Amino acid sequence: MRICVVGAGAIGGMLGARLAQAGNTVSLVARGAHLQAIRSDGLALIDDAGVQHVARPACATDTLAELGPQDVVVLAMKAHQVADVAAQLTPLLESGTRIVTMQNGIPWWYFHGLTGPWHGTALHSLDPDGSIARHVPAERIIGSVVYPACEVIRPGVIRVIEGNRFSLGEPDGSDTPSIRAISAVFMAAGLRAPVTSDIRSEIWLKVWGNLSFNPISALTHATLEDICLYGPTRALAAGMMTEAQAIGEKLGVRFKVSLDKRIAGAQAVGQHKTSMLQDVEQGRPLELQALVGSVAELGRITQTPTPSIDAVWALASLLARTLQQHQARLSVASTTRNRP
Numbered sequence: 001m002r003i004c005v006v007g008a009g010a011i012g013g014m015l016g017a018r019l020a021q022a023g024n025t026v027s028l029v030a031r032g033a034h035l036q037a038i039r040s041d042g043l044a045l046i047d048d049a050g051v052q053h054v055a056r057p058a059c060a061t062d063t064l065a066e067l068g069p070q071d072v073v074v075l076a077m078k079a080h081q082v083a084d085v086a087a088q089l090t091p092l093l094e095s096g097t098r099i100v101t102m103q104n105g106i107p108w109w110y111f112h113g114l115t116g117p118w119h120g121t122a123l124h125s126l127d128p129d130g131s132i133a134r135h136v137p138a139e140r141i142i143g144s145v146v147y148p149a150c151e152v153i154r155p156g157v158i159r160v161i162e163g164n165r166f167s168l169g170e171p172d173g174s175d176t177p178s179i180r181a182i183s184a185v186f187m188a189a190g191l192r193a194p195v196t197s198d199i200r201s202e203i204w205l206k207v208w209g210n211l212s213f214n215p216i217s218a219l220t221h222a223t224l225e226d227i228c229l230y231g232p233t234r235a236l237a238a239g240m241m242t243e244a245q246a247i248g249e250k251l252g253v254r255f256k257v258s259l260d261k262r263i264a265g266a267q268a269v270g271q272h273k274t275s276m277l278q279d280v281e282q283g284r285p286l287e288l289q290a291l292v293g294s295v296a297e298l299g300r301i302t303q304t305p306t307p308s309i310d311a312v313w314a315l316a317s318l319l320a321r322t323l324q325q326h327q328a329r330l331s332v333a334s335t336t337r338n339r340p
Contacts, residue, residue, distance in 0.1 A: 001185050004070045004092055005029065006085055008038070008060075010150040011102065012076025013158045015166070015191070017045040017055035022189035027059040027067050029085075035062055037156025044157040069094035072182055079103040079126065079290035086135040098178050099140045100168070104275075105207055105290025106298065110200070112138040113171030118251070121301060125293040142179055143169045143199040145206055165192040169199025204248045205256065209266050210291050211244055211309065212237040214276035215316035218286065221277060221332045228267035238263065239308040244295050250302040283329030286320040288313070 001024045005016040008028035020026040020043075030038060038060040046052045059067065064085065070092045075082060082103065089099070101107055108126040111118050127133055148163035168183055170176055179195055186193035196202055216227055216237060227233045241259050248255065257265075279286050292313045299306035323330060 001025070001181075002069070002071045003027070003074065003185075004064075004067055004072070005074045005076055006064070006089075007075065007077030007081065008043070009034070009076070010152050010158055011146055011148060012074065013043055013152065014045060014148060014150045014160055015074065015076065015102075016057060017043045017053070017158065018189040018191060019185065020055040020057050021053060022185070024185060024189070026055075026057045027061070027070070028057045029061060029064060029067075031062045033155040034152065035060055037154075041156055046153075046157065046159040048160045048162055064088040065091055067092055070097055072098055072100060072185075074100045074102060076102045078285075078287055079105055079108075080285055080287060082108070082136075083127070083132050086132045089135060093137075093140070096178065097140060098142050098182065099136060100142045100144050100182065102144045102146050102166070103290055104146070104210060104287055106203065106294035107143060107290075108132050109136075109138055109141050109143075109171060110294075110298075112141065113173070116252075118301060123294055123297055125289050125297045138171070141171055142182065143171055143203065145199070145202045164190065165194075167194050167196055167199065167202050169196045169202070171199070173197040173199075198254070200251075201248075201254045201256070204244075204253045205262075207291065207295065208241055208244055208248075208255070209262055210274075211295050212240040212312070213266055214274045214291055215288065215312050217274040217277040218280045218316055219312070219319060221280075221330075223271045223273055224266045224269045225271055228263055234263065236308060236312070240312060243299065243304065243306045243309050247295065247298050247302050247304045247306070250304060251298070280319070280323065281329055281331040283323060283327065285324070286316070288316055288320055292316065 008030040147165040149161040
């Protein structure tokens with residue numbers, strides 16, 4: 001199968017390496033030193049057992065126009081980066097090409113394929129000018145929920161921390177030959193790729209925690225365990241999640257675990273820094289719109305009050321704006337480090 005992974009960082013690179021090793025014709029879109037390392041030495045993947053494998057993609061580039069039509073295009077960049085590449089996807093598309101979206105948070109296509117009062121509603125927090133929707137045909141989209149944790153430890157080398165599951169779902173809940181074919185290709189590469197008829201409920205289960213734990217950690221520089229064990233922040237996270245659950249249920253979402261169990265699951269991860277906290281420490285843009293702003297917008301659409309979400313959204317947005325204005329990063333350092 002011809003597969004292009006746009007955004008071959010930690011998750012996209014891991015996926016692309018596995019698919020290439022399984023014999024697929026894989027093109028990787030990356031940039032900078034990471035791209036140069038892939039071109040010269042291949043893409044090294046260190047699995048969760050510590051064994052290193054090297055994949056040789058058919059093509060590694062930073063220019064989508066160099067690539068021809070694909071059977072599958074995987075969008076593996078962060079949500080705020082999709083608009084920058086959407087207009088460049090046309091050369092990759094032919095009549096049967098499917099586009100698998102792998103962004104965290106609520107997707108811009110959320111209301112595509114849904115019936116009911118909000119059919120056709122656009123999420124302005126995710127696609128303000130409609131450019132993504134214009135360039136990414138909705139009928140090509142397959143939704144995905146990403147579960148692996150990976151990191152780029154140096155250019156051209158990705159380490160798998162844990163996980164190998166990528167849930168897949170058609171926006172309208174149908175079971176199609178194309179989604180089954182993609183699932184089969186993923187599984188042949190050693191990945192878990194279940195097809196679900198309710199991708200939105202699975203998206204919400206992940207968003208449910210991310211919308212609270214990510215911005216709270218970014219603001220406090222605390223780990224998941226710290227947030228859950230400290231009473232005030234645990235209560236704040238629970239309040240945000242309660243508001244989100246009310247929104248999701250109005251939209252027909254089924255929450256298959258309890259709020260307390262979802263928080264307990266986050267606590268069990270331990271002293272882990274969320275991706276948003278890592279972005280604050282590295283001076284990278286924050287995924288606030290997809291994880292928090294979109295949920296606040298859905299609250300307005302469904303006429304659901306979101307006071308806790310709105311307050312945290314305001315604070316985290318100002319933090320992101322301040323870091324961007326100063327081109328800065330922010331981290332907590334021990335004052336005892338240099339003491340005798």
